Amino acid sequence: MSSDIKFCVLIDNKTILEVSERINEETIKDTVSKIEKSLLESGAKPKKIKDVFEISVEMLQNILNYSYGSRELENQKKEADGVFRVTYNSDGDLYTMTSTNLVSSEQAVVIQDKVESLKGLDDKEIRKLIREKMRSRENKHSKGAGLGLLVMAKKSSESIGVSFENVMSGIKKMFLSVTA
């Protein structure tokens, strides 16, 4: 899959900004900075800006950390291929962040199960899970705390969406979407 970050805020189907680059720490910084600038200029509320910014960071870092075939760079940093897109729906004032990247079939099962387990939980229940996870430090590894999906679910106004497409044996293409 070719490397491709797309940041395109669509207002009434009009693309106002689009960025296409390889995903690494530098492009993540650049992309979320553009997202913040665009939302500030559009007059979005502080909470909306913070939620969209932080969900975007999580999704981009997930591509970096969990993509099948990501490359190791210097200083224990990574680079990966994937697609990231932000779209805006003026009806409801909602931003939808979508990411597409390759994952191993084993990883797909883990993610699918985690996303399913979050469906239908209210804010209080998600906060409780976050606090339990922080206390237990379960799934903590060198790049993350295993809290990414929970933090996104807390900020999301709808359930997290995930689907997979078979690419070849042992590898799937993952489509993840979060709306805030």
Place this chain on the structure above:
Amino acid sequence: VKSLNIEQSDNAPKVVLDFDNGLIEFAGSSFLENTFEFYEPIIEWLSSYFGGNAQDKTSVNFDLKYYNSATTQVLFDIFDLIQDGEYKELEINWYYDGDDEHGMEGYEDYADEFPELNIKAVAL
């Protein structure tokens, strides 16, 4: 304990660990790719400071704009370390955007989890 200062960058916070004045500060954004690696020397410093070397008065200030989930865990670990540590007079301030009606969301999780630390929310 020697003081330690880290300059702010686009995705790393400014960190002040001022031993002489008992001042500890985190300001800016924190969404580094290798978040835990960045905070390792900071956790080490805090372990030493709250391991019997705290000044008579300690002020800890958090003024973080954006942060990733790994930082959420690190902040929890810092509060946990302080709670289990040794200190005399302690003040912890959590600064948030006063224009944001939901600005205290991040604060509430830590304030509820560590009531003994009496973390104060301060609107900017």
